[in-house]
Amino acid sequence: MTNKTTRTAQIGTFPVGRVEVPVLPAITATTVLFPDTASLAPIDPDSLRHSGRGPYENFYYGGVGTPTTEAFGQAVAALEGGSFAALAPSGQSALVATLSALLKQGDHVLIVDTVTYTTRWYIDQCLATAGVAVTYYPPDVSDLEPLLRPNTRVVFMESPGSMTFEVQDVAALCQTAARHGIVTVLDNTWAASRCFQPFAHGVDISVLSLTKYHAAPAGVSLGAVVTRTERLHALIKNQTALLGLHVSPDACARASLALATLDLRLNHQERTTRIVLEGFAGHPGIRALFHPSLPEAPGHAVWRRDFQGANSLVTIAFDGLDRPTVNTMVDRFRVVRIGYGWGGTLSLATIFEANEWRTVSRSAARGTCLRIYLGLEDPSDILADLRQALGRS
Template sequence: MTTKTTRTAQLGLFPVGRVEVPVLPAINATTVVFPDTTSLTPLDRDSLSRQGRDPYENFYYGGVGTPTTEAFGQAVAKLEGGTHAVLAPSGQSALVATLSALLKQGDHVLVVDTVTYTTRWYLDQCLAASGVTVTYYPPEVTDLEPFLRPNTRVVFMESPGSMTFEVQDVPALCKTAARHGITTVLDNTWAASRYFEPFEKGADVSVLSLTKYHAGPAGVSMGAVVTRQERLHATIKNQAALLGLHVNPDACARAMLALATLDLRLNQQERTTEHVLRSLTGLSGLGALFHPSLPGAPGHALWRRDFMGANSLVTLVFEGLDRAAVHARVDRFRVVRIGYGWGGMLSLATLFEVNAWRTVSGIAARGMGLRLYLGLEDPADLVADLRQALEGR
């Protein structure tokens, strides 16, 4: 049995006639020509959601997919532990396709309070306006029963949570939801198809922003919705098609090249993160440090129980420093760059106001937070840069 690293490295193998090539080709087509009318695939929901044994099998209209997009979707589904994948142009559009497919006017959705701010904006500005009731619950909740309503249709989780990485008891939440016939959706982007097995832990649907670790080094924006259930796949695939959320074959070909190095990158970044966390201990002015691997971190025991590692996002909260002082320190970075996003080769710093987007939970620390994404630079260079910037050395 080969390791996951080996299997990941070989995901890009693609059949061309009787042979295979190791690099996914970008097959671009809007028109597909059939040999006769009997072989003309009908334009219906079944055809749209069908996944064949090979990437050519269900190629019938380029506007809804080509062998390139099919092969990449199958690769992502396999990595995530699912059997079906719907691709979308971004993580946000994958989320929109999922929730708009599963919820309608009059329904109720339960959402963890630590979801990323873009998810919250969609829920509050779009989904709620369409007549769906949105209720947020604290990330430490393990019993959903008090929050459920007769019209609850979906539980939406993000674990670890955004910015401060609270870990949820996903198996317990999914077990409760399953008893009531409620669909569970997990934003599993943090785990990068490596650190957490969503379907083994009970989730029905996994939503991924492939823009992060999966395809970040390729500079590609893309998302995916993965499941093991044909019914859910068909429903979400149909919604994605109705919304026109199609992906470009060239982007998939580029993303596959990045995907093949995913495990190697994560291995290096885990080592870097361990080194940086040790080096940050005792840093002057540091009020709190957040990473699920740290003893005492919110949900640390759940992380040890359910996860197989941790990614390279780290958050620092400053103590006794005003906004101007924090900005002055961050502006001294030379190796770490300032910018949004994460998952690529460059280490990045993003500032945020602690507890800014939450409504029913919060952390004790106050003030400015600094989220660090640790990329592929030399760990010693990163530590030296962090110390000179944050301590004024």
């Protein structure tokens, strides 16, 4: 079975004795009962870092993992093109577990300037104050050599970048890092385990907020750290356990149901995105549209070379409109709703100020901008709603 859509649709199958069930069950036990002392798993530090090759292997205490969480993690790893996945209660906690496991006082980390604002806040408020040296670099940098130090341990990427979707040359960055033995970490949430294969381009660790496309229709919060090597997986898995980042089997079971429809949802949303972008090309009052598929998008050539599609986030930069005016326009939405987040069934609008969190690069966007997440509604309804709201500035 090689087609990814087919594999995704059958992702929830789970072994029960000699048969399988098509829906991942939520096994919520904490205590595990063993038949005898010879079978009892020993208590030692190594017990926290192991993952089994099947859902029941290494099942000894529910606070570390259950067959439900193990099966779901293996499914996520397979979709992402990796071999192992350490789960966390959110994308942010997955990020924190990863960077805190890789970095210590005196180390140096390179962070792309276009990271999500919560990532930046963690780096500035926690890592930097803990004695980790932090350097932000522009998203269009492909040669990291001038920025490297003897104590550089991690290169962190987020591609496309937050809000205005600059695409990085991940392969080039990873080649440079690999020559120096530096670990590369990519926030690959945007690609939803479909649009970009991180490990095929040299990435060591892929961090995912499963709260977005993967599991948003189920309304659950989850994150994952996917690796190809058992060494890196053991390091991250141990850190998630020590930090108490336990994930709920119920959340994993619900997320598995959402995951089974991931490809179908993204197919529909890619079509909707094309319709909306075409419908707003040259629209009066719009300074620029931001989406990697547009020829003028930063890093578009890299996107065409390395990606297998795009998601349904679009940012609109207006021509000289202030915040109150944009607020009034957004308040006219009837199909598109107002709220934070993305990846679920509903289209969502989020207002932000261009370049608000950047320090070493500038987007072409200016002033108050609008990010639209295009959901599962009929594209004609979404487009009509956008036109009636934005057409009367």
